[in-house]
Amino acid sequence: MGKLKTQSLHKRDSDLAQSNRQLEILSNGIFKNGELPTFAKKIKETTNHFPLRPKKLEILQINVGYMCNQVCEHCHVDAGPDRKEIMTWETMEQCLDVIRNTGAHTLDLTGGAPEMNPHFKRFVEEASKAGIKDFIVRSNLTIIRANKKYYDLPDFFKKHNVHVVSSMPHWTRGKTDKQRGEGVFDMSIKALQELNERGYGMPGSDLRLDLVYNPSGAFLPGDQASMEKDFKKALLEDFGIQFHSLFAITNLPIARFLDYLIASENYEDYMYQLVDAYNPAAVENVMCTNTISISWDGYLFDCDFNQMLELPVASKVKHIRDYNEDLLNDRNIVISQHCYGCTAGAGSSCQGTVAE
Ligand code: SF4
Numbered sequence: 001m002g003k004l005k006t007q008s009l010h011k012r013d014s015d016l017a018q019s020n021r022q023l024e025i026l027s028n029g030i031f032k033n034g035e036l037p038t039f040a041k042k043i044k045e046t047t048n049h050f051p052l053r054p055k056k057l058e059i060l061q062i063n064v065g066y067m068c069n070q071v072c073e074h075c076h077v078d079a080g081p082d083r084k085e086i087m088t089w090e091t092m093e094q095c096l097d098v099i100r101n102t103g104a105h106t107l108d109l110t111g112g113a114p115e116m117n118p119h120f121k122r123f124v125e126e127a128s129k130a131g132i133k134d135f136i137v138r139s140n141l142t143i144i145r146a147n148k149k150y151y152d153l154p155d156f157f158k159k160h161n162v163h164v165v166s167s168m169p170h171w172t173r174g175k176t177d178k179q180r181g182e183g184v185f186d187m188s189i190k191a192l193q194e195l196n197e198r199g200y201g202m203p204g205s206d207l208r209l210d211l212v213y214n215p216s217g218a219f220l221p222g223d224q225a226s227m228e229k230d231f232k233k234a235l236l237e238d239f240g241i242q243f244h245s246l247f248a249i250t251n252l253p254i255a256r257f258l259d260y261l262i263a264s265e266n267y268e269d270y271m272y273q274l275v276d277a278y279n280p281a282a283v284e285n286v287m288c289t290n291t292i293s294i295s296w297d298g299y300l301f302d303c304d305f306n307q308m309l310e311l312p313v314a315s316k317v318k319h320i321r322d323y324n325e326d327l328l329n330d331r332n333i334v335i336s337q338h339c340y341g342c343t344a345g346a347g348s349s350c351q352g353t354v355a356e
């Protein structure tokens with residue numbers, strides 16, 4: 001594939017690779033001196049959702065490792081080829097036990113590039129037998145074309161009726177490659193065409209193919225519905241590509257996006273934008289209210305963002321091996337200022353907008 005754009009914060013030995021440094025930044029400065037209200041204060045004053053509590057568990061999100069063939073500029077995982085955190089088969093077996101017995105209807109595999117976990121296929125094969133209604137794999141698309149050993153992924157996904165959700169920051173080469181690395185656009189287009197050939201993303205097809213858009217700079221996403229129209233028109237006209245839905249998500253100020261905000265001197269301005277766009281109606285349906293996130297080493301978090309900030313669930317149950325859905329449902333969700341990214345405008349989750 002093309003030249004990698006950057007390195008992970010870990011590889012660069014950046015102090016932002018440490019989650020406590022990120023949390024310090026999010027808690028101090030404009031939030032400490034009262035210029036902006038903390039997220040806790042804001043939801044306390046404007047909703048009856050403080051403390052934030054989970055509703056019924058619907059989604060198990062499993063992060064099978066931080067290794068990725070890409071090093072996208074705004075990655076909230078700080079993923080890259082140098083990341084060695086990979087879920088073992090033993091932890092996967094513990095996840096499978098839970099998947100077979102959970103009340104959740106959706107299983108969501110993420111990474112890194114989840115396909116780079118050496119047990120990925122075996123895990124998908126086993127998990128797909130559990131009768132979960134919606135089985136999502138978050139594929140960065142380029143992995144399908146990165147190496148011969150991945151060329152069969154479109155057929156593999158189809159065989160197991162996997163729902164493919166993929167990032168696609170823009171329908172043009174320039175904007176996509178700027179955010180995700182040189183050569184990413186062309187490989188993504190090729191991968192999307194291959195998925196379409198298997199029936200993915202086609203009108204009326206049960207083989208779901210959705211795209212995720214996130215802004216390429218220090219600004220919030222536009223209207224999801226109109227962006228979806230623009231993406232559909234451009235990808236169809238230029239490349240004959242079809243897909244089902246576009247999810248527009250807000251970049252959360254953590255990991256490499258936080259690094260970008262600080263380096264470009266946009267951090268305070270971006271936090272003002274997030275707080276200005278705060279929508280109390282979005283609080284009720286933020287992702288953590290129906291999701292449990294499991295890390296590569298089996299620990300439990302309220303969401304993937306809290307996982308990256310190393311903020312574990314506030315529950316007696318900390319690890320997948322001790323999983324207990326009732327106990328987990330009886331917890332307060334751990335919040336900080338990054339949560340403003342989930343409540344800006346129409347709200348944002350890994351599944352796009354959460355409020356009208
Ligand atoms: S955003 Fe996705 S594709 Fe890009 S580096 Fe992060 S995990 Fe990999």
Ligand code: SF4
Nearest residue numbers: 286287288303339342
């Ligand atoms: S960042 Fe996580 S904990 Fe905070 S509101 Fe969003 S989903 Fe919930």
